[in-house]
Amino acid sequence: MPTRRTFLTQLSIAAALTQLPQQVLGTATSNTIIKPRRIKPGDTIGLINPAGATFNAEDIQVVKETLAALGLKTKLGKHALDRYGYLGGTDEARAEDVNTMFADNEVNAILSIRGGWGCNRILPLLDYNLIKKNPKALIGYSDITSLLVAIYARTGLVTFHGPVGTSTWNQFSLNYFRKILFEGEAVKMENPKTTGDNLAQTKDRVETITGGKTKGRLVGGNLTVLTAMLGSEYLPSWKNVILFVEDDNEQIYRVDRMLTQLKLAGVLQQLSGFIFGKCTKCEPGEGYGSLTLEEVLNDHIKPLGIPAWYGAMIGHVENKFTMPVGVEAEINADAGTIRLLESAVISS
Numbered sequence: 001m002p003t004r005r006t007f008l009t010q011l012s013i014a015a016a017l018t019q020l021p022q023q024v025l026g027t028a029t030s031n032t033i034i035k036p037r038r039i040k041p042g043d044t045i046g047l048i049n050p051a052g053a054t055f056n057a058e059d060i061q062v063v064k065e066t067l068a069a070l071g072l073k074t075k076l077g078k079h080a081l082d083r084y085g086y087l088g089g090t091d092e093a094r095a096e097d098v099n100t101m102f103a104d105n106e107v108n109a110i111l112s113i114r115g116g117w118g119c120n121r122i123l124p125l126l127d128y129n130l131i132k133k134n135p136k137a138l139i140g141y142s143d144i145t146s147l148l149v150a151i152y153a154r155t156g157l158v159t160f161h162g163p164v165g166t167s168t169w170n171q172f173s174l175n176y177f178r179k180i181l182f183e184g185e186a187v188k189m190e191n192p193k194t195t196g197d198n199l200a201q202t203k204d205r206v207e208t209i210t211g212g213k214t215k216g217r218l219v220g221g222n223l224t225v226l227t228a229m230l231g232s233e234y235l236p237s238w239k240n241v242i243l244f245v246e247d248d249n250e251q252i253y254r255v256d257r258m259l260t261q262l263k264l265a266g267v268l269q270q271l272s273g274f275i276f277g278k279c280t281k282c283e284p285g286e287g288y289g290s291l292t293l294e295e296v297l298n299d300h301i302k303p304l305g306i307p308a309w310y311g312a313m314i315g316h317v318e319n320k321f322t323m324p325v326g327v328e329a330e331i332n333a334d335a336g337t338i339r340l341l342e343s344a345v346i347s348s
Helices: 004-018 057-069 091-103 119-125 128-133 142-155 171-182 223-228 252-264 293-300
Strands: 044-048 073-076 109-112 137-140 159-161 207-210 213-222 241-248 273-280 308-310 323-325 328-332 337-340
Touching (some): 044 057, 044 091, 057 073, 091 109, 091 119, 091 128, 119 142, 119 223, 128 142, 137 142, 142 159, 142 213, 142 323, 207 293, 213 223, 213 323, 223 241, 223 252, 273 293
Parallel strands (some): 044 109, 109 137, 137 159, 241 273, 273 308
Antiparallel strands (some): 159 323, 213 328, 328 337
């Protein structure tokens, strides 16, 4: 039978553990950052569908033609046109395509065809040792956040929150994609500054939450996906991270709930900076029944006292930044700029 002293000792240990930020328990970050090789004309891009299903083969043909226009060849995943309900095949099939593309010596980089839902389901099925030994640029956004963050956390491999195959590959998005992934530039990213027919800029404005500059590693992606990963072993250390998030078609109270969850988990308190990109179709609606996104961000982010803003070109929008996950950057919350402090890729 346990003695009183044993009981008190166990109680003290339990109390100490509860004082640790939640994500310190089970943090899986690799200490060594690995950069993939840059993409070159003539390279082969592996196309995968690790989340939602692609219902029309024509969509894949458009992706192939888009990449061909960039001088790139493509290799389609074995299960890219599979369907299991709303998923792009079974969990095992989708994970197999991810692992196979990393193992394939003919494939130089990997691009998700689309987002959707389902990547969280395959995280336990990925071969992280294989991925670490065969580093390649993995690119996508939305639900692909799961893969980007988990692979970075488990292997140290820099991944890329950027366009998916079915995105709009316009000049704005392509400019950052090329400079970061083809040319290896340490770019400065900033919103378009156009007024159109107006006297003042009305679109893509920067709204500062707390001014100032700060440095840290970029980590982030879709807010819903990230909060659904809390408590797992697939998230990195948040200490001195610049967190960037975006979302789509979420009511404001849900954004409030997710930011509250990040705060209760001890994530927000460890950050050096914060960027909220676009929250597409996230208006409060008619009447007086909701807080605004601005009010929610002021409630949760302003008290942190760290440089922060919202409105960056990150999210479910046509004009997109390509954000390297795991790379050191400096942000200016007054100007709304992100400056990479190093190349995200290696030249050979």
